[in-house]
Amino acid sequence: MSGQKMEFPITWGMVIDIDKCTGCGACMASCQTENNVEPQREASNKLRSTSWMTVYELTNGKSFPDHDIAYLPRPCQQCGNPPCVSVCPVIATEKNENGGIVSQVYPRCIGCRYCVAACPYHVRYFGWFDPVWPEGMQKTLSPLTSVRPRGVVEKCTFCHHRWTLAKDAARANGKDPDNLDDGAYVTTCVQNCPSGALAFGDLKNPKHKVHELIKSPYAYRLLERLGTDTQVYYISRREWVRKLGDNYLKSE
Amino acid sequence: MSIIESEKNWYPEGVERCSLGKFLKWLAFLGIVAGYGFVAMIVCFVYGLGVTGLDNYFGFGLWITFDLAVIALGAGAFFTGLLRYIIRIDELKNIINLTVIKGFICYSGAMLILSLDVGQPIRSWFGYWHPNVHSMLTEVIFCITCYLLVLIIEYVPLILEQKQINKIPYLHNLAHQMHVVMPLFAGIGAFLSTFHQGSLGGMYGVMFARPYAFRDGFFIWPWTFFLFVLSAIATGPCMTVLICGFMEKVTGRKLTTYRIKSLMCKIGGTMLLIYTVFKYLDTWAWINNVLPRAGMTFDQMFYGLVYGRWLFVCELVLCLLVPVVFLLTPLRKKPVFMYSGAILACAGVVINRYVFTVQALAIPVLPFTKWEIYTPNWAEWATSLMVIAYGFIIMSLSYRYLPIFPQEVGLNKK
Amino acid sequence: MGLDRRAFLGLVAGGAVGTMFTPIPWKFIDDASIWTQNWSWIPRVPKGQIDYVGTSSKLCPACEGLKIMRVAGNPVSAGGNPDHPLSRGGVSALARSEVYMLYSPARIKSPMKRSGKTFAPITWEQALIEMAEKLGAAKGSVAAISGDGTGTVNEVLSALVGKLGSAGCFMMPTEATSAAKGIKLMGGQGQAGYDFENADAVLVLGADLFETWGTSTRNRKAFGATRPAGAKPASTYIYVGPTRNNTASVCDQWIPAGAADFGIVALGIAWHLLKAGATSNAPGFDTFKAVVNGGFGPEDVKRATGIAPDVLAGIAKTLASAKAPLVVTGSPFGQGLGAAPFIAGMSLNMLLGRINKPGGVYMLPELAAVVPGAMSRAALLDGDLPAFLKGVEAGKTPAPKALLVYDANPAYGLPESATMAKALEKIPFKVSFSSFMDETAALCDLVLPNSLPLERYDDVATPYGSGFCIYSLVRPIQKPIHDTKTTGDVLLALARKLSIELKFDNFQQVLKEKVAGLAKASGGFVAKDVMPWQVAAGKPAPALVGGDLWKALETGFAWTMVGQVAQTGMGFASEVVAKAVKAGKAPAVAATLAPYSQLRTGTPATGIPCQDLTTVPDTELVGDTTFVRLNSETAKALGLKKGQTVKLSAAGVDCQAKVHIFESVMTGMVSAPLGFGHTAFDYFSQGKGANYLSLMTVAEEPGSGMSMWIASEVKIA
Amino acid sequence: MEEKRSNSAGGVGGMVLCALIGFVGALVVGWVIFPKLLYSEKTQPIRFSHTVHAQLGIDCEQCHHLGPDGRFAGLPTTESCAECHGEETGETTANGKEIDKFVKDYVKTGVQVPWLVYQYQPDNVFFSHAAHRGFECTKCHLDVAKMDTPPAYYENRLSGYSKNTMKMWECERCHASMGTSNACYVCHK
Known part of the structure; x- marks a missing residue:
């Protein structure tokens, strides 16, 4: 069933300031290339295209001129209690001690898509066809992420390969790989965001900025009441934006 | 001896069959349908599942619905086996063979579709080698494959009883021995089958982030676990009766007595009544507990035509209450009520499996997402049709050459 | 002994059982599954030592400094350079494409010559000979168009064209065009630079500050820095424009106003400021005051724009009470603004005393030119390309005999594109130096592919919008993948062939000379620990550390200078404003086209970068159809429904679109995305949607005489 | 019958x-x-003799070293080999001929030698040499240092991997015995 919350000494988390996101898509573009997602010619079919990071457009549902919009970048929420992990029949996806990152291992995945069905955030993508790059473009593939064949499920990994690099760098410099400085490991979307709307760090480490950010009264998470206990936090000073993070009954 | 004459030697003792030419034409027709599906299957294997109508919103679609429906309707086999061999309702021996073949067709067909539905079929064995004991799907994989083996074991003696094959003493003996141990397999089968019917339901019930499907439950099993078992054993016997009736219609011969069919329907109806009670309780708890906890309302669960409220009404009223009345009251004595009751019951379970598979995924759980529509495409339809055609082929061959219906000779004496 | 059936069966059975006790089936099953993770048709990732090298983005108009990740010496991805003032680690979706665009299917692989309707590859030598011959014959009537707003290559191009006998040397119209014209009309000197980092209240009139306007990545970094997550913002941003676009979505306030009305809004605010006692000793203040008081009172503005008087008063109050207010005027789609709205906006800055002040507008000096005979940037920006081409099309201006097009795509990226294409057709000999097979290259007689920024030496000098002078280098990180050359080199070689003296043999020399000049400029420094806006705010500028500036620039650092041109006669240019800005009753127009542009759909010169197609939402493009946005009231008035396919007509052109009901668009406006509807490039751009820029009609702005196309009426059916 | x-x-x-x-x-x-x-x-494209190089007193780390960022440099590039073997020797000994072959085919053409890596791991595996610094190289690698001729490389015809590639269970066994995490992302990417 729904499993229990796991505690990790390191809990990597992202804090996204919606009030700063202009919806430009730089995070998505960064993610695509960092993680070797193929360029998709028919990317306008959003139900078929792969974008580990996706920017949603939020509206307050009112008419002009009271209408308001906001953009919500959505990486994998790295749930503390992931709906997708317990359902996997072959342990291709796990929530283990790795900083609380929900792993997804492609050579183990059989492509049953049960996790795709279980995830309410739509962060899981299936390889419908073998990936194809325009001639020569495979030379620009990132060496840090493997290319997935068709038929397996993939998702945002919080660029965990950058963590392994950061740990290696710490080891080489005689530092503690399990106590990285703030900023030693950040995801590509966080690094490249032109607005600085995204922050990343160890939620449990008081030396990391995000540790404080998640305590903001404006911080909230998506679908909290389902008990997914996500590690991605959003911040907005706008109440209607916060309200769109979850479902509420009229009486609430 | 011409082929046409010698072919007749293979018929069961004392029965009549249509001409070989007619039979071959029938097979050819089925073969074309199956062949079309086979091409679709190869296309899926070679190019990947992108050729289907599935997408990242609807990872599960027609195939899973088809599998679940077929497996539910195929449940007649284990349940009738249970009643015949364990509970010893002896009368059922007259229809048990049919249920075994139906079960075999349904399960092997479902397996075929499943192997298509996984993105990496070559890795399917990981389900055994690297099982995740927490996953309901692991339970399904284990139980379905094991149960398919049981069904094969149950089907083999039927083949061995074929007039010509049975002449070989060794095989004759083997068939006999297998019949002796059949209660054991019936028992194993009943156990396995109950479990995977349940875990198929459990697969949906555990999706706690999908309010449409999520259910609380008993120990590790959500209520859907038990509901799926109940709905399967309720509709399985009805499906057997429908198949039997259909075969009688097609062949123009009486295969079992109305009494047997009526008994099966009564059993199915009784189970359907139990199911109805639990399903109503479950629905009530879902509307008043599961949904509000998720911050959602009953009204939010329906949209447009394909996910409309009419499905809900159909499933819970037209296909539950009505068939219960038709199957458990004296109305059953009239074929029209009995058959339509059975049809409705089966339709109800198909709707149930559809809404759990597709509607559950179509509902926007994130408040800023919207309803999405899923339409299966030719590749999914063709392969599903292939399995149906395959079932018809197996059933046609079995009927023509195997002594399935013990009463057939007696009932058709002129 | 014959093998009978039993023996055979035994053999088979024994063999089968035996096989189960061998590795064969198990190894086979295992290896087969391992094979599925090693399919030969799935590309392997590159292996080797990873390192990072610095350069600057040239494809992206925001000119971010980049850190290029390399594997075994080959570039694999582009990230923002945290040390670069225009990036600070940020990168746009377009700048991110710098690496993979090397392998874009749209790239031109070798020099090509038109033969009939198609092209045939030729050698560089043949191309030079051909070009020298044709240009020699066209002497006295050679025109050039450049789309590079920041490169020193413009010096080479303009000097060459000048010496060949220029028929006009033009820049593609951008925000910089309107600004340069405005400054000129105001009698000012220098390039307007905006110090967002030190501003605490920013009024944005139309400019899509955080998407396409100027140094947009830097703008956003500056914005973000004053907006700590979850805390009270240290700045106020107010956006005035026809839609709540990407910029407006994060601003504190969005004030709906038509793109043609920015001047009126500015003067309406000026009315409040003047009323509150604002004054200025700049020339023309009295006339300005008279103009404002004479027709831009709150009621006048309301009548013309629909903006309520208290809203306007509120803005004025916000600006007046801020420590460092700043007004930025621009076009919501980056072009066609005209000079008057810019002047009106700048007048507010002058009223607020914000010229050459921290957090205000700096009048930045142009970096010294090095190529003899080169035109200054101000002179280049003074050319009016749409007017010129329209004149050619109408036969009013003689068509030049030859045209050189550098890094520009006028056949696609100009308004009234049907007219512009006709004008281009009248020019008998055209050469494109494009890297990609764009719409203009497809029209040209010679296509001489420019190497991409990662394959060539190039530079970025103070892009428009930057609040400080800045210079960074672009340097080759990889050998040209195809048979391409740096256009600067090609132009210099051409000059030699034509016996024109341009002082330099190759383009790298030009850049070296440019850098050598910078090293001598006083006040310049390499931004490392101290950033230019800190210097503007009072921190002492570090000395330019002796040594090799070239080397520092090559590593990816930027030379910057907080400089300003002392203004001698910058005035209000009220006569222009008075003629161009009139707060009359808004004409009854059923639908006004309000285009918007986004970096993720590239520039006219790049097309849509293939990976960025994924970032385009399905409210903008579905299949091959683009969406236009209008609010439900407009839709109702026009009788349109959600999802309906419509035809937009204007300027003698029809465009198809689907209707997207979007309430953050002003009533009466039809918001349309630019960057789609390419007929050239590759399958990531070609045939995707329509080019709504072609619907924009060019008009002459009263007072300035400048071409403008900020808003056009459009028919929808 | x-x-x-x-x-x-x-x-x-x-x-x-x-x-x-x-x-x-x-x-x-x-x-x-x-x-x-x-x-x-x-067989390897060049018969590289580890013995000869070891006898010259060259440390393993001189060619196979960890970078300052903790990343393993792996096999030396043609350029670093060319620091010593930049020119053809013209010798007629077996070793001399092999060196000349290397110079002619790779140094002159600027091509990297397609060495066959016995422990080749697929793209989906991340192995940190920095994290395993405490172990003897030969714990996982073939002890080529004492070999004059590199051993034959066996490629699995079906899976395409080297026979010597360490299987996942071997990694896991060692990790388990050391009390190190066996979480997926410790090794997979």
């Missing part, structure tokens, strides 16, 4: 005998012939 049944008495024994033959035959095929068929044998 009648005829076959008649010699059933002798047939049963024959059947058992044949079954035995089949069983043993299968074992032979499975254990002896199959492994030979499964792997193709390949």
Whole structure:
């Protein structure tokens, strides 16, 4: 069933300031290339295209001129209690001690898509066809992420390969790989965001900025009441934006 | 001896069959349908599942619905086996063979579709080698494959009883021995089958982030676990009766007595009544507990035509209450009520499996997402049709050459 | 002994059982599954030592400094350079494409010559000979168009064209065009630079500050820095424009106003400021005051724009009470603004005393030119390309005999594109130096592919919008993948062939000379620990550390200078404003086209970068159809429904679109995305949607005489 | 059919005998012939002698070193080999000829040598040499330092991987014994 919350000494988390996101898509573009997602010619079919990071457009549902919009970048929420992990029949996806990152291992995945069905955030993508790059473009593939064949499920990994690099760098410099400085490991979307709307760090480490950010009264998470206990936090000073993070009954 | 004459030697003792030419034409027709599906299957294997109508919103679609429906309707086999061999309702021996073949067709067909539905079929064995004991799907994989083996074991003696094959003493003996141990397999089968019917339901019930499907439950099993078992054993016997009736219609011969069919329907109806009670309780708890906890309302669960409220009404009223009345009251004595009751019951379970598979995924759980529509495409339809055609082929061959219906000779004496 | 059936069966059975006790089936099953993770048709990732090298983005108009990740010496991805003032680690979706665009299917692989309707590859030598011959014959009537707003290559191009006998040397119209014209009309000197980092209240009139306007990545970094997550913002941003676009979505306030009305809004605010006692000793203040008081009172503005008087008063109050207010005027789609709205906006800055002040507008000096005979940037920006081409099309201006097009795509990226294409057709000999097979290259007689920024030496000098002078280098990180050359080199070689003296043999020399000049400029420094806006705010500028500036620039650092041109006669240019800005009753127009542009759909010169197609939402493009946005009231008035396919007509052109009901668009406006509807490039751009820029009609702005196309009426059916 | 049944008495024994033959035959095929068929044998493009280099006093780390960022440099590039072997020797010894072959085919053309890596791990595996610094190289790698001729490389015809590639269970066993995490993302990417 729904499993229990796991505690990790390191809990990597992202804090996204919606009030700063202009919806430009730089995070998505960064993610695509960092993680070797193929360029998709028919990317306008959003139900078929792969974008580990996706920017949603939020509206307050009112008419002009009271209408308001906001953009919500959505990486994998790295749930503390992931709906997708317990359902996997072959342990291709796990929530283990790795900083609380929900792993997804492609050579183990059989492509049953049960996790795709279980995830309410739509962060899981299936390889419908073998990936194809325009001639020569495979030379620009990132060496840090493997290319997935068709038929397996993939998702945002919080660029965990950058963590392994950061740990290696710490080891080489005689530092503690399990106590990285703030900023030693950040995801590509966080690094490249032109607005600085995204922050990343160890939620449990008081030396990391995000540790404080998640305590903001404006911080909230998506679908909290389902008990997914996500590690991605959003911040907005706008109440209607916060309200769109979850479902509420009229009486609430 | 011409082929046409010698072919007749293979018929069961004392029965009549249509001409070989007619039979071959029938097979050819089925073969074309199956062949079309086979091409679709190869296309899926070679190019990947992108050729289907599935997408990242609807990872599960027609195939899973088809599998679940077929497996539910195929449940007649284990349940009738249970009643015949364990509970010893002896009368059922007259229809048990049919249920075994139906079960075999349904399960092997479902397996075929499943192997298509996984993105990496070559890795399917990981389900055994690297099982995740927490996953309901692991339970399904284990139980379905094991149960398919049981069904094969149950089907083999039927083949061995074929007039010509049975002449070989060794095989004759083997068939006999297998019949002796059949209660054991019936028992194993009943156990396995109950479990995977349940875990198929459990697969949906555990999706706690999908309010449409999520259910609380008993120990590790959500209520859907038990509901799926109940709905399967309720509709399985009805499906057997429908198949039997259909075969009688097609062949123009009486295969079992109305009494047997009526008994099966009564059993199915009784189970359907139990199911109805639990399903109503479950629905009530879902509307008043599961949904509000998720911050959602009953009204939010329906949209447009394909996910409309009419499905809900159909499933819970037209296909539950009505068939219960038709199957458990004296109305059953009239074929029209009995058959339509059975049809409705089966339709109800198909709707149930559809809404759990597709509607559950179509509902926007994130408040800023919207309803999405899923339409299966030719590749999914063709392969599903292939399995149906395959079932018809197996059933046609079995009927023509195997002594399935013990009463057939007696009932058709002129 | 014959093998009978039993023996055979035994053999088979024994063999089968035996096989189960061998590795064969198990190894086979295992290896087969391992094979599925090693399919030969799935590309392997590159292996080797990873390192990072610095350069600057040239494809992206925001000119971010980049850190290029390399594997075994080959570039694999582009990230923002945290040390670069225009990036600070940020990168746009377009700048991110710098690496993979090397392998874009749209790239031109070798020099090509038109033969009939198609092209045939030729050698560089043949191309030079051909070009020298044709240009020699066209002497006295050679025109050039450049789309590079920041490169020193413009010096080479303009000097060459000048010496060949220029028929006009033009820049593609951008925000910089309107600004340069405005400054000129105001009698000012220098390039307007905006110090967002030190501003605490920013009024944005139309400019899509955080998407396409100027140094947009830097703008956003500056914005973000004053907006700590979850805390009270240290700045106020107010956006005035026809839609709540990407910029407006994060601003504190969005004030709906038509793109043609920015001047009126500015003067309406000026009315409040003047009323509150604002004054200025700049020339023309009295006339300005008279103009404002004479027709831009709150009621006048309301009548013309629909903006309520208290809203306007509120803005004025916000600006007046801020420590460092700043007004930025621009076009919501980056072009066609005209000079008057810019002047009106700048007048507010002058009223607020914000010229050459921290957090205000700096009048930045142009970096010294090095190529003899080169035109200054101000002179280049003074050319009016749409007017010129329209004149050619109408036969009013003689068509030049030859045209050189550098890094520009006028056949696609100009308004009234049907007219512009006709004008281009009248020019008998055209050469494109494009890297990609764009719409203009497809029209040209010679296509001489420019190497991409990662394959060539190039530079970025103070892009428009930057609040400080800045210079960074672009340097080759990889050998040209195809048979391409740096256009600067090609132009210099051409000059030699034509016996024109341009002082330099190759383009790298030009850049070296440019850098050598910078090293001598006083006040310049390499931004490392101290950033230019800190210097503007009072921190002492570090000395330019002796040594090799070239080397520092090559590593990816930027030379910057907080400089300003002392203004001698910058005035209000009220006569222009008075003629161009009139707060009359808004004409009854059923639908006004309000285009918007986004970096993720590239520039006219790049097309849509293939990976960025994924970032385009399905409210903008579905299949091959683009969406236009209008609010439900407009839709109702026009009788349109959600999802309906419509035809937009204007300027003698029809465009198809689907209707997207979007309430953050002003009533009466039809918001349309630019960057789609390419007929050239590759399958990531070609045939995707329509080019709504072609619907924009060019008009002459009263007072300035400048071409403008900020808003056009459009028919929808 | 009648005829076959008649010699059933002798047939049963024959059947058992044949079954035995089949069983043993299968074992032979499975254990002896199959492994030979499964792997193709390949030799290194250049007969690099680790012994010769070791005898010259060159440390392993001189060519196979960790970078300052903790990333493993792996095999030396053609350029670093060319620091010593930049020119053809013209010698007629076997070693001299091999050096000349290297210079001619790779140094002059600027091509990297397609060395066959015995421990080749697929793209989906991340291995941190920095994290394993405390171990002897030979714990996982072939002890080539004492080899004059590099050993043959066996490639699995089906999976395409080297025979020597460490399987996941081997990594996991060691991690388990060391008390190190076996979480997926420790090694997978």
